[in-house]
Amino acid sequence: MSDDQVIDIREKKDRSPNFPFISLPKAVSRAEAINTAHRREAARLSSVGTTWNYGAKSSGLLQTVAALKQFGLLEDMGSGDDRKVMLTDLARRILLDTRPGAKEQALKEAARRPRLIAEYLSRWVPDRPSDSHCISELHLDRGFTSDAARSFLRVFDETVSFANLAEDDGAGDSAVPHVASSEEEISTSPPESRQLVVAAAAPAPVALPVDAERPFAQRYKVTVEGDQLTISAVLRSPAEVDRIIRILEANKALLEEDLIG
Structure with a gap:
């Protein structure tokens, strides 16, 4: 072991x-x-x-x-x-x-440290889908067994609740500190530049179906592979663009391990 x-x-x-x-x-x-x-x-x-x-x-x-x-x-x-x-x-x-x-503040920082929790925090908070939806997603899209998916969901829910992360809307200033790099341009440049930087640094985004009835939390996806972060989203308003920007800033923590490795 x-x-x-x-x-x-x-x-x-x-x-x-x-x-x-x-x-x-x-x-x-x-x-x-x-x-x-x-x-x-x-x-x-x-x-x-x-x-x-x-x-x-x-x-x-x-x-x-x-x-x-x-x-x-x-x-x-x-x-x-x-x-x-x-x-x-x-x-x-x-x-x-x-x-x-x-x-x-320290609890929020600790809660965002595990990579998978940080990733699904940006997708499931504050509008987490049903247990059955989440378990199916983890099982079919991420390769979890059903038991492991339920275990992760329990760990995720208890962690989010304990650190009051739902109040932060999945993002915020209390994200895990990261190592400075060229990725800093994402958080200091105008919104248009932020999107361009991510698009240039990541693989082609995965297409998502357009469904006007789906909540915001189900219309975007963030994944990290090695030193690349991919985000795919269907946005319907300027406010949702702002939310994606905040999510990108929070998800810089997902690259921390690869930047310092």
Whole structure:
């Protein structure tokens, strides 16, 4: 089992969709237990397992560690029996920062860290389709098994609710910080230039059917393949253009891993 193991279901393409084993509220609870037991000290996995009531080499321990890493709450060092983990600054802001709005901002940042959650946040919030629609989409379009699709949907819903992300309309200023690059032009240039930059950097968009009755959340699609972001949308008003611009700005976080890799 790898150090970064999470629920990993084979996708139709070469990549498998990864998502956290537990939702953000459960991850924060696990981080709080580490803070109580170990404070700022790095702790061996066996010691963390004892804190969480897991065996030193159990799959639950490794999956939980991986989930906290995906949310940006945990960092590790070393390997094998010498591997240690400790809380990140983001985790400590969530647990200890009492300044007005600080914890809420940190929670939103953590919720957007996992790539799949960030992607579907831009598509499903605030108008998430029905459970059956979402499960079918994950199963047929992304290669999830039905069980994994239901698990992801549960993790997604609990995370969005806990971080109050529905209030942000799927985008906003609290997106995960990203590494500066030429992609910065997307957020600093006029709306027309933003669309042109994305079109030039991404593959040809996937055609979407035009349906005047479909809600906005079902009329656009954002995908990331390697260092390319593709967005396809059917827009009906200037206000929806503005929403797409905000979604693009939020989704720059999806490229963070590839930019620094």
